[in-house]
Amino acid sequence: MTQGEAAPRSTRSRPTMREVAALAGVAIKTVSRVFNGVPTVDPAIVTRVREAADKLGYRPNLTASSLRRGDGRTATIGMLVEDAANPFSAVLTRTVENVARKRGVLVLVGSLDEDPSRERELAQALIDRRVDGLVIVPAGRDQSYLINEQHTGTRMVFVDREAGLLDADAVVSENRQGALTAVNHLLKAGHRRIAYLGDRASIPTAAQRFDGYRHALEVAHIAYDDEIVRHVGSSEEAAIAATEQVLSLPDPPTALFTSQNFVTIGAVRALRAMGLQDTVAQVGFDDFPLADILSPGISVIAQDVEQVGRTAAEMLFHRLDGDESPTRTVTVPTRLIERGSGEIPAEGPCHD
Amino acid sequence: MTQGEAAPRSTRSRPTMREVAALAGVAIKTVSRVFNGVPTVDPAIVTRVREAADKLGYRPNLTASSLRRGDGRTATIGMLVEDAANPFSAVLTRTVENVARKRGVLVLVGSLDEDPSRERELAQALIDRRVDGLVIVPAGRDQSYLINEQHTGTRMVFVDREAGLLDADAVVSENRQGALTAVNHLLKAGHRRIAYLGDRASIPTAAQRFDGYRHALEVAHIAYDDEIVRHVGSSEEAAIAATEQVLSLPDPPTALFTSQNFVTIGAVRALRAMGLQDTVAQVGFDDFPLADILSPGISVIAQDVEQVGRTAAEMLFHRLDGDESPTRTVTVPTRLIERGSGEIPAEGPCHD
DNA sequence: CGACGCTGAGACAACGTTGACTGGGCGAGA
DNA sequence: TCTCGCCCAGTCAACGTTGTCTCAGCGTCG
Numbered sequence: 145m146t147q148g149e150a151a152p153r154s155t156r157s158r159p160t161m162r163e164v165a166a167l168a169g170v171a172i173k174t175v176s177r178v179f180n181g182v183p184t185v186d187p188a189i190v191t192r193v194r195e196a197a198d199k200l201g202y203r204p205n206l207t208a209s210s211l212r213r214g215d216g217r218t219a220t221i222g223m224l225v226e227d228a229a230n231p232f233s234a235v236l237t238r239t240v241e242n243v244a245r246k247r248g249v250l251v252l253v254g255s256l257d258e259d260p261s262r263e264r265e266l267a268q269a270l271i272d273r274r275v276d277g278l279v280i281v282p283a284g285r286d287q288s289y290l291i292n293e294q295h296t297g298t299r300m301v302f303v304d305r306e307a308g309l310l311d312a313d314a315v316v317s318e319n320r321q322g323a324l325t326a327v328n329h330l331l332k333a334g335h336r337r338i339a340y341l342g343d344r345a346s347i348p349t350a351a352q353r354f355d356g357y358r359h360a361l362e363v364a365h366i367a368y369d370d371e372i373v374r375h376v377g378s379s380e381e382a383a384i385a386a387t388e389q390v391l392s393l394p395d396p397p398t399a400l401f402t403s404q405n406f407v408t409i410g411a412v413r414a415l416r417a418m419g420l421q422d423t424v425a426q427v428g429f430d431d432f433p434l435a436d437i438l439s440p441g442i443s444v445i446a447q448d449v450e451q452v453g454r455t456a457a458e459m460l461f462h463r464l465d466g467d468e469s470p471t472r473t474v475t476v477p478t479r480l481i482e483r484g485s486g487e488i489p490a491e492g493p494c495h496d
Numbered sequence: 497m498t499q500g501e502a503a504p505r506s507t508r509s510r511p512t513m514r515e516v517a518a519l520a521g522v523a524i525k526t527v528s529r530v531f532n533g534v535p536t537v538d539p540a541i542v543t544r545v546r547e548a549a550d551k552l553g554y555r556p557n558l559t560a561s562s563l564r565r566g567d568g569r570t571a572t573i574g575m576l577v578e579d580a581a582n583p584f585s586a587v588l589t590r591t592v593e594n595v596a597r598k599r600g601v602l603v604l605v606g607s608l609d610e611d612p613s614r615e616r617e618l619a620q621a622l623i624d625r626r627v628d629g630l631v632i633v634p635a636g637r638d639q640s641y642l643i644n645e646q647h648t649g650t651r652m653v654f655v656d657r658e659a660g661l662l663d664a665d666a667v668v669s670e671n672r673q674g675a676l677t678a679v680n681h682l683l684k685a686g687h688r689r690i691a692y693l694g695d696r697a698s699i700p701t702a703a704q705r706f707d708g709y710r711h712a713l714e715v716a717h718i719a720y721d722d723e724i725v726r727h728v729g730s731s732e733e734a735a736i737a738a739t740e741q742v743l744s745l746p747d748p749p750t751a752l753f754t755s756q757n758f759v760t761i762g763a764v765r766a767l768r769a770m771g772l773q774d775t776v777a778q779v780g781f782d783d784f785p786l787a788d789i790l791s792p793g794i795s796v797i798a799q800d801v802e803q804v805g806r807t808a809a810e811m812l813f814h815r816l817d818g819d820e821s822p823t824r825t826v827t828v829p830t831r832l833i834e835r836g837s838g839e840i841p842a843e844g845p846c847h848d
Numbered sequence: 849c850g851a852c853g854c855t856g857a858g859a860c861a862a863c864g865t866t867g868a869c870t871g872g873g874c875g876a877g878a
Numbered sequence: 879t880c881t882c883g884c885c886c887a888g889t890c891a892a893c894g895t896t897g898t899c900t901c902a903g904c905g906t907c908g
Contacts, residue, residue, distance in 0.1 A: 158648040160894055171858045176896060184856060201644035206624040207559040207570065208894035212863050218559065220604070220625065228605075229590035231583070238581035241607055250621055252572070253580075253605045255593055269602055272558045273572065292553035296510040413789060434786045437765060512864055523888045528866060536886060560864035564893050 168196035222270030239453030260284025322478035323356025334490035339372035342403030383410025399425035443486025520548035574622030591805030612636025674830035675708025686842035694755030735762025751777035795838025
């Protein structure tokens, strides 16, 4: 079965419009018209071109197309999240993808790991690929490096945190109000000594939640005590340690407000390890899978991540459709889910 | 403050090499050389060009560059997973991203939702953007539509499931062996009546796990009984219903092997709802967060998702680096994690 | 019956960049 | 002194596609 083809099994080069045109016996431009659905092409020629294209396995080159065509659109957007593997980012990515899909737009994803320099690098990498727009959960506090890109037509929406030193659209969760609700809920159960365990205060969302915590205490005329306040970062281990420390104080808290996912889970672990899960109340910020199945179930302030992602994507595409209205920040509400841990009453005498 | 600029605040067009060249007083080609780090450029000119570029906010256009340059590389790969929001896919995406990052390669992500037609569409969309390579968790059983692309140089690696009707690299978990281990573990605890609850049998991984289940029973000389076998799909609700049904049989199983994540969680819920979590043993396939914190902890066969993703990405990049060796399938081992639920002994008399 | 408009297809240049080649200036060796 | 070759920057065309323009063919109307 010796054939003429002596090629080493591998790489032909990919067929182009030129070859399709040659095979169909038409001009390149006509092939272009066919693939762009221009109606003024003889149906007979259309089928001839399509057949030639199928035979050759031709696929249009979108990068060449976007280079030449007027709007320069690549039908691709960039998405920068904290970590593609964590549930918040993953859900966000998926909802943005869902909105993009309806428009034939694909999503480039990058993880920042809370590193501002990585944010810049990846944003640049996306811009170098001429994405039509960006959805960013910013790691740094200064996005002014994007001013140029904004002026040259790259649309962008910030998520979870607003942009710093840049006038841009944003979609955020109701962080301060959510935290307030959480702490008020614990106050209602009679708690007067409520610990705050959260992410580093340098992270804007954490700062806002902390602010809500302080405000709730203030309104309730409870003195702020930084002995029972820990900004631990977002690792479970650190949260476990902090929880143990706080509960080992001479005057330990009777309730915990844990303001971030991994911190919440760390605290859950620590409470169970100490056998205090039915004694010390807890409300966490951000829901997590199986929170309902533990005993007690973990009460949380749930963010509507899907809503956040969907809104952000829709805002971005509106901008791409030509919306030139002033930038705005949309706040998505949170809601309290009572599951048991947040409803544990305060023990001991009431001090008022 | 009336200025000459009457422009409506918005969209300048993005500067090109031409403009940088004009401002720096050099030829376009020299700008190109500077940005490609060609060493034979006068250092004085290099700084002149860089300054001009900075002043204009110039950023190279990678799509134009990849169109012109010889290898046609876009420094972008495509990744098709089942659902970017689920933990398995999310971790996979992240590990692939990590390997890609080291090479300055970005990742386009798409979710297939187990829909073969969507797999084709998205694969085509990625190819139209001329990605350098593809990492695919296939939804369908026939990937022959990719043969052309394979021959024209698009590299691809399949993950979690092998490609159908296509000779391609793959990285899979040890499904059959893992299931075997799970069932053997339950047998060792004295169980003779072990239910199988898993995803639809049309999904290759589910079929392999089911195969492992049957094989383990066979070796142990236990008759197969399809009364206690349910292929329920991957929804928690369906798994809950199936678990309840199976346990309501006249001769209910004393142990469950749940062969997929959501099925495992559904069964956990059902067992708790029925108060049987300390009576009926369970081993699940695939680990999940908080499995250790439940009581009893849920014993699982854990897949090494990071290892799977890393291996796949590395294989892809080896191919891109010119590796032309025969295609191969790498199997990544699983491991049993004992946490309590799988070690609950069988009640009642032993039948042998 | 000739000018006119319309329909459908091709020619040409250009998008922003880089590969291949060219050419001027200058030092070294014959 | 002249040539050779090297160094560095420039010119030109091309990557695959599409916007603009042109043009052939044909039916219509005054």
